[in-house]
Amino acid sequence: MPTRPHYILLPVSPLFIAFSLVCAFMLNLLPWGRWFGAPDFVALVLVFWGIHQPRKVGIGIAFCMGLLMDVHDATLLGENALAYTLLSYLAIMIHRRVLWFPIGTQAMHVFPLLLMTQAIQIVVRFFVTGRFPSWLHFLESVIAVALWPVITWMLLAPQRRAVDKDHTRPI
Template sequence: MNRPQYILLPVSPLFIAFSLFCAFLLNLLPWGRFVGVPDFVALTLVFWGVHQPRKVGIGTAFLLGLLMDVHDATLLGENALAYTLLSYLAIMIHRRVLWFRVSTQALHVLPLLLLAQTVQLTVRFIVSGKFPSWYYFIESFVAVMLWPVVSALLLAPQRRAVDKDHTRPI
């Protein structure tokens, strides 16, 4: 119950851009034949939408969605629609989610990721008439299992002390 509270440093906009760029590069890797590889851009967008809603918003999500549409050679706007909806919902619940521990935050993120995948699946089904399989949704569960790791990595630069003082409890 008495876990330590950290006062986080302000996040650098360059670090946010770097993390989104790295997530985009991870999505560019040829993972296509593997089942369960998460959408790293969606996961990073949810993280920054929850933690920094004023710096990463719907416009960023739309732009990254268009870039992913071009890369995946899918219907233009499919990922953009899903990422925009995902970002909006993450911004909408950001105050509530931050009160919970990281493991509980992951449970709040799961419906958002499942909804984004459902939107993508619906658009693909309307256009092509093909339903991939139920294994398609494993990506969201893998992304939720990665949420504590992503949280630790992306919050690490904000947790460092500017000046170390060992007598200060926070």
């Protein structure tokens, strides 16, 4: 069985975490965010940091990001906040287990979390409006899981650089 390389990662900068959350929020603000199947980038980045840095990005940040998304979407105040809080809690709960798996298996662990987030949002909307969207609405989670390897590569890239360049050592 081939082994995959394990990188020794540098500590993540809190500024980079904040930058990634702001970028995810800005991607959700774009007009194509309302298109059918467009992923929820804030949820995806919250899951990533909840798994990789659970002590730095927790439930409080998820709640605040949820309130920001509620204001942006003009939805019931607390709808996204509730969903993101539960998403962050569950990501923190499974973070030790998920990190042992390769990227593809990690994506399969993240998939139910993203589905649960969408289900919570849909249930809250159903109780408020009485309307249920089509089942194709859950395509958003499938696309988000397909983006998991790209998001992982992008958000771990700053931590993989060498502190001092030395061409004689492999790490």
